[in-house]
Amino acid sequence: MSHERTYIMVKPDGVERGLVGEIIKRFENKGFQLVGLQLLSPTRKILEKHYEDLSSKPFFPGLMKYMISGPVVAMVWSGKGVVKSGRVLLGETNPLASLPGTIRGDFCIDVGRNLCHGSDSVENAEKEIALWFPHGLVPHERVIEKLIYE
């Protein structure tokens, strides 16, 4: 079965605070499939491309400084509706507006330290996956699909 994919990234604060496992657990518990994973120190170049739509925002320099401050965990998750549902699991961009039960609602306070990123559309997800995983993903057919989908 071929599903939608999304790009989820644990930002430097999430890695430093030891929340990688917690974030992965929430996506796994939901039933989504992890199909790409890497720990890397992002370059300014990749971050500028990733956040190119935000380059004129006043918070952009601070966002760059934050994102380059340590390693990130780049992930690709697959599943029905995973782009929209992934953002529901993350919570609102502003953590104080996020409900308890979401990652940002449970674990953070400031918008500039909001732990994680999730693609906002299927189209952007594919662009982000190509950017962060330029060598592609390991092929992996999951055998338990019938336990997740009707």
Ligand code: RTP
């Ligand atoms: P993300 O890409 O990280 O999932 O966030 P998003 O789509 O929900 O929000 P976006 O507007 O694309 O912002 C990207 C990231 O920039 C930081 N930000 N800081 N200080 C501020 O007002 C501000 N606004 C946004 C956040 O880290 C946000 O996730």
